[in-house]
Amino acid sequence: MTSFFVLPTKLSQIRSSLRDQFSLLTNPRILMAFFIPALGFGATYAVFTYLVPILKGMGAPNQSISFILFGYGIISIFSNILAGKIASHNAIGRLRFVFLVQAVVLTCLFWTTNHTILGFANIGLMSLLAILLTTSTQLYLIDLAGIYQPKATGLAASLMPVASNVGIAFGSALGGIVYHQGNLMNVTWVGGVVAVCASLLTFFSHLLDKKQKKTA
Numbered sequence: 608m609t610s611f612f613v614l615p616t617k618l619s620q621i622r623s624s625l626r627d628q629f630s631l632l633t634n635p636r637i638l639m640a641f642f643i644p645a646l647g648f649g650a651t652y653a654v655f656t657y658l659v660p661i662l663k664g665m666g667a668p669n670q671s672i673s674f675i676l677f678g679y680g681i682i683s684i685f686s687n688i689l690a691g692k693i694a695s696h697n698a699i700g701r702l703r704f705v706f707l708v709q710a711v712v713l714t715c716l717f718w719t720t721n722h723t724i725l726g727f728a729n730i731g732l733m734s735l736l737a738i739l740l741t742t743s744t745q746l747y748l749i750d751l752a753g754i755y756q757p758k759a760t761g762l763a764a765s766l767m768p769v770a771s772n773v774g775i776a777f778g779s780a781l782g783g784i785v786y787h788q789g790n791l792m793n794v795t796w797v798g799g800v801v802a803v804c805a806s807l808l809t810f811f812s813h814l815l816d817k818k819q820k821k822t823a
Contacts, residue, residue, distance in 0.1 A: 624758075631759040636751050639812050641770050644744040646805035647706060648774025651737045653782040653798035654713055658730070660791055661716070665726050675727075682734040689735070690742040698743035699813045706806035709736045714799035717792050740805075741767065 631637055654661070658679075662672055693701050712732045719725040745767035752763030778801065782794045 627756055627758045628762050631752055631756040631762055634751075634755050636755060636812070636815065637748065637763070637766075639808060640744065640748050640751055641766055643702070643747075643805055643808050643812065644740050644767060644770040645774040645777065646801055646808060647709070647740040647744075648771050649778035649781065650706075650709060650713060650798045650802035650805060651733070652775045652778030653785070653801060654716065654733065654778075654794050655737070656779040656782045657786055657791060657794055661720060662730075664791065665720050665723060675730075679730065679734045682731055683737055686735050686738045687741070690739045693739055694742040694746055699747055699809060699816065702740055702743050703806055703809045703813060705736065705739050706802050706809060709733075709739075710799040710802035710806065712736055713802060714796045716795040720792065741771075744770070 658676070659672060662675060663669075667675060693705065712729065716726070716729050716733070719729040745764065748763045748766050749760055752760045756763075778798070781797060781801070785794050785797050
C-alpha cells in the first residue's frame, strides 16, 4: 500500500538550530501529534501484513490474490482523495471518529471473513480507511510547530513519513506477536484496539486545542 506525503510550499525558510529542532521533538504536544498517525498506521498494518494468509483462509485461489491486492491499492487512491476532504475543515475533530470507524471495520473482519462477499467488502472498507489520516495529521504537525517552535516547521513537515514508518513497523511487529500466539484472526481485533487508542489520543489532543483557544 502506498501513500504520498506532500510538503506545503509556504513553509518558513528560517534556518533552525539543533536546539530549535530538539525543542520541537521533545514538545509533548508534538509527540502526541506524532503518535496519532503512528497508531493509525499501526492499526492497519497489524492486519494488512497478514492479509495474504487471511485471504487464503477465506478460500481465495492463489492466482487471484495478486488481483485482490491490486484492487486494494486502487481503493486506497480514493482514500487519498478523501484524506484531502477531511483535512479541509476541522481535520483533527473529524479524525476522532474516523479512527473509531476504522476500529469497527478492522474488528468486524474477525467475523466477516467467514463469508466471502462480506469479507471482500470489509477488506475494501479497510483499504478506504487506511490512509485517511495522512493529510490531516501532516498539516496538524505543521500547525503545532507554528505555535510551539515556528523555526522548525520544516522539520515538523518531515515527521509524518517518519510516523508512518514507525506505525508500519509497530503494527507489523504487533501482528506478528499475535499471529504466533494463536489464532491468525486475532490480529483483526488487536488492530481495532490500536485504532481505538489512536482515537483516544486524537480526542485528547483536540480537547487541548479547544482549551488553548479559550485561553487565548
